[in-house]
């Protein structure tokens with residue numbers, strides 16, 4: 562249990578689900594006790610025409626942590642991620658977020674609950690400036706429409722907050738460039754800023770350092786660390802040095818199933834994990850890389 566200072570929450574015990582009492586928020590002596598688990602899956606399974614891409618995965622992500630989802634190519638990481646963020650419906654299993662069953666919800670609904678997937682680069686508008694991109698996200702977060710070309714005055718009121726977010730991700734000096742002109746690593750920072758504009762409680766990042774040069778990787782690692790304060794992050798990542806540097810807990814997937822779970826030291830020593838990685842980058846080697 563985590564103690565979170567909160568004046569507004571009323572004493573409340575969450576629904577009983579599958580015989581398990583889920584404590585969502587119980588006031589005690591001025592602080593609210595909330596469940597340690599923020600995201601949980603039970604028997605999560607995805608089949609593509611009989612091929613089992615994700616098989617019976619039980620995930621448990623603790624609130625306020627950075628949780629890594631790793632595994633060799635084709636392990637089912639992205640498929641898992643797509644189910645968690647509602648891009649794909651599971652074949653079987655349940656997903657619970659913050660004590661609620663979100664299995665049947667739509668992506669927009671879970672985003673409103675604070676579970677937000679970092680947008681892919683393609684979702685950044687390349688012809689808008691960096692600042693305009695964040696403004697549009699802020700407007701979207703307030704439920705505004707997409708007709709930003711007509712509502713300049715409305716958008717301007719979001720400028721102050723947009724500039725704050727850009728400062729947070731180190732993009733102040735780039736804010737008047739068009740997003741398309743940004744170097745690759747900075748585009749990921751912009752993508753993270755547009756995600757932060759939605760004020761997520763939990764962020765899901767799919768390979769935030771993919772294809773990056775060394776300097777950019779270090780910058781994104783520092784950025785993820787910074788934005789993780791007061792949030793939960795689930796991270797799919799191939800770069801094991803990044804995983805080692807960031808993740809409190811790591812779930813290793815292989816052929817759709819959970820192979821191991823624990824901190825970096827534990828999973829990188831696990832013989833099954835080492836065997837699964839044979840032929841690719843072994844976690845133990847990366848630890849010294």
Ligand SMILES: Nc1ncnc2c1ncn2[C@@H]1O[C@H](COP(=O)(O)OP(=O)(O)OP(=O)(O)O)[C@@H](O)[C@H]1O
Nearest residue numbers: 609612613614632633634635636637638639640641
């Ligand atoms: N839409 C689909 N239809 C059929 N098979 C699919 C589909 N999407 C994924 N798969 C298969 O499911 C398995 C898991 O794929 P997934 O993309 O989730 O793996 P991954 O762990 O993200 O791999 P990578 O590290 O290469 O990104 C793979 O064998 C893949 O070919």
Ligand SMILES: [Mg+2]
Nearest residue numbers: 635638639640
């Ligand atoms: Mg993938």
